[in-house]
Amino acid sequence: MVDAATKKTLAAIPLLKTKAGPRDKEEWPMRLKEEVTSLIKYIQNNKEADNDWLRIQSNKEGTRWFGKCWYIQDYKKYEFELEFDIPVTYPSTAPEIAIPELDGKTAKMYRGGKICLTEHFKPLWSRNAPKFGVAHALALGLGPWMAVEVPELIKRGVVVHKDDQPSGE
Amino acid sequence: MSRCVEETSTTISNLRALQQKLDQQLNEDINEKMYWKRKCELLEQEVKDLKSKKTEPVRSKIATMSSEVVDSNPYSRLMALQRMGIVDNYQDIRNYTVAVVGVGGVGSVTSEMLTRCGVGKLILFDYDKVELANMNRLFFTPEQSGLSKVEAARDTLTNINPDVEIHVHNYNITHVDHFDHFMNTIGTGGLQGNSVDIVLSCVDNFEARMAINQACNELGQVWIESGVSENAVSGHIQLIHPGRTACFSCAPPLIVASKIDEKTLKREGVCAASLPTTMGVVAGLLVQNTLKYLLKFGEVTEYLGYNALNDFFPQFNLKPNPTCDSNACLKQQKIWAEKAPVQKEEEVVEEKVLHEEDWGISVVDEEGGTTSEDLSVTEGLRLAYTMDKANNDNLQENLVSVDEGTSLEDLMKQMNQL
Numbered sequence: 001m002v003d004a005a006t007k008k009t010l011a012a013i014p015l016l017k018t019k020a021g022p023r024d025k026e027e028w029p030m031r032l033k034e035e036v037t038s039l040i041k042y043i044q045n046n047k048e049a050d051n052d053w054l055r056i057q058s059n060k061e062g063t064r065w066f067g068k069c070w071y072i073q074d075y076k077k078y079e080f081e082l083e084f085d086i087p088v089t090y091p092s093t094a095p096e097i098a099i100p101e102l103d104g105k106t107a108k109m110y111r112g113g114k115i116c117l118t119e120h121f122k123p124l125w126s127r128n129a130p131k132f133g134v135a136h137a138l139a140l141g142l143g144p145w146m147a148v149e150v151p152e153l154i155k156r157g158v159v160v161h162k163d164d165q166p167s168g169e
Numbered sequence: 170m171s172r173c174v175e176e177t178s179t180t181i182s183n184l185r186a187l188q189q190k191l192d193q194q195l196n197e198d199i200n201e202k203m204y205w206k207r208k209c210e211l212l213e214q215e216v217k218d219l220k221s222k223k224t225e226p227v228r229s230k231i232a233t234m235s236s237e238v239v240d241s242n243p244y245s246r247l248m249a250l251q252r253m254g255i256v257d258n259y260q261d262i263r264n265y266t267v268a269v270v271g272v273g274g275v276g277s278v279t280s281e282m283l284t285r286c287g288v289g290k291l292i293l294f295d296y297d298k299v300e301l302a303n304m305n306r307l308f309f310t311p312e313q314s315g316l317s318k319v320e321a322a323r324d325t326l327t328n329i330n331p332d333v334e335i336h337v338h339n340y341n342i343t344h345v346d347h348f349d350h351f352m353n354t355i356g357t358g359g360l361q362g363n364s365v366d367i368v369l370s371c372v373d374n375f376e377a378r379m380a381i382n383q384a385c386n387e388l389g390q391v392w393i394e395s396g397v398s399e400n401a402v403s404g405h406i407q408l409i410h411p412g413r414t415a416c417f418s419c420a421p422p423l424i425v426a427s428k429i430d431e432k433t434l435k436r437e438g439v440c441a442a443s444l445p446t447t448m449g450v451v452a453g454l455l456v457q458n459t460l461k462y463l464l465k466f467g468e469v470t471e472y473l474g475y476n477a478l479n480d481f482f483p484q485f486n487l488k489p490n491p492t493c494d495s496n497a498c499l500k501q502q503k504i505w506a507e508k509a510p511v512q513k514e515e516e517v518v519e520e521k522v523l524h525e526e527d528w529g530i531s532v533v534d535e536e537g538g539t540t541s542e543d544l545s546v547t548e549g550l551r552l553a554y555t556m557d558k559a560n561n562d563n564l565q566e567n568l569v570s571v572d573e574g575t576s577l578e579d580l581m582k583q584m585n586q587l
């Protein structure tokens with residue numbers, strides 16, 4: 001099972017109502033409105049909990065999402081670009097979140113920089129489809145991944161803070 | 170004064186000597202540059218020649234398959250299957266079209282086997298490039314790194330058997346932009362403009378399997394799903410005939426249980442392992458089942474697992490779930506029920522409908538999960554997880570309320586300004 005903190009975070013993210021994917025031309029705009037409303041709430045929750053860690057936006061169709069996520073360690077902010085597409089079978093299937101700039105730097109990634117999710121993610125997503133949305137995928141998938149992998153990447157020296165990089169780069 | 174002249178003339182002659190030396194050096198450099206330039210041109214020509222030779226198949230097309238045993242006939246041993254009474258008409262294979270989705274460790278070997286068997290037409294889908302990291306698998310070679318998998322595969326396969334018509338599509342089928350094209354290709358890609366005869370799923374992720382499932386449910390297309398576990402020591406194939414057998418979303422994925430306790434499996438620091446052996450075995454099972462299905466011999470298996478650690482092959486038949494999440498699946502179930510009531514009664518094999526009441530009462534352990542025994546469907550096979558929504562997550566109902574008056578654009582703007 002997921003840890004108590006993640007569970008609490010998840011419970012505070014509004015669940016979605018409309019079961020529609022990007023192929024459902026009629027209902028997808030409504031689902032998108034729910035997605036964005038839920039995301040706004042999630043980001044506000046994070047800010048209030050002093051755990052603001054991501055910004056995200058999408059293309060006009062809501063099929064391609066991109067943004068920034070960051071991790072703070074020793075008062076230094078490590079920032080990464082994230083991206084993902086909404087698969088045709090969404091919301092039965094979760095989006096595959098990727099941080100392309102970390103591709104090849106950690107074994108906890110699939111090709112193209114897609115993050116490797118814990119074994120808890122899929123069961124939880126399936127059981128809660130179609131109520132889980134993009135905000136839930138980020139909170140349940142990307143958040144825990146960053147918390148484990150980024151410190152490891154920093155420790156291994158694979159990720160270096162931009163102020164600590166040798167000059168000339 | 171004369172000393173000064175003397176010194177000047179010495180300097181001049183020194184400078185002249187230096188100039189001469191530099192000129193000579195320059196000439197040498199130019200010559201060397203010319204030499205390397207020429208050498209480069211020659212090598213480029215050589216590469217070009219080799220490449221054109223490579224794409225030029227060694228043999229020309231063969232009009233009809235013959236069983237004549239001569240060393241130039243690639244089909245004699247396959248046609249012998251007919252003489253031995255295993256297959257009624259092997260040549261029929263030339264009328265069939267097979268779509269292979271995913272040309273990685275399993276899909277590439279699958280395509281090679283089908284090509285060597287002389288299938289009529291192959292349609293390959295993949296969006297990935299060949300990488301050196303793939304070299305623990307079969308088929309692709311290091312010099313193909315950087316090429317798209319489908320194009321590299323087409324070159325190799327055409328060279329192996331120019332009789333096979335090969336079409337390739339280099340895109341991700343789970344994208345909204347490509348899915349319609351994918352469905353259309355499955356629906357009309359057959360040799361006579363008909364639908365393909367079978368789709369083989371050789372993808373490595375849940376999302377792509379679900380996309381294939383959706384397309385095949387909508388089209389009523391028979392397909393076989395295949396997979397190798399992330400620990401590389403088990404695999405499976407599953408025939409999906411929409412409406413007649415369980416579709417991929419009728420139940421949570423099945424797992425071939427090994428005697429390893431999943432909880433002790435070390436996933437720290439690594440996502441997935443892979444072995445060419447397991448992938449080769451699964452590709453073999455997949456193509457064997459495809460041949461049996463297409464050429465109508467032996468028994469076509471519905472679910473066959475492979476447990477490499479114990480050399481155990483669980484077999485299982487899966488009936489569709491009447492409460493499946495996929496509407497297209499429910500539609501196909503209805504069509505099948507109307508079409509084949511007689512066949513349905515004739516089926517005597519052990520079958521299971523995978524919906525909740527059949528899973529038994531799940532015992533909740535301390536962590537709120539279920540124990541693996543509860544998920545067992547038959548010896549050596551279990552569900553990856555339950556769909557029991559009640560006792561697992563305890564997420565409070567906190568439904569989103571959308572402000573009807575605000576447009577999507579405004580909501581997005583609001584989000585961007587956070």
Ligand SMILES: [Zn+2]
Binds near residue numbers: 418419
């Ligand atoms: Zn189904």
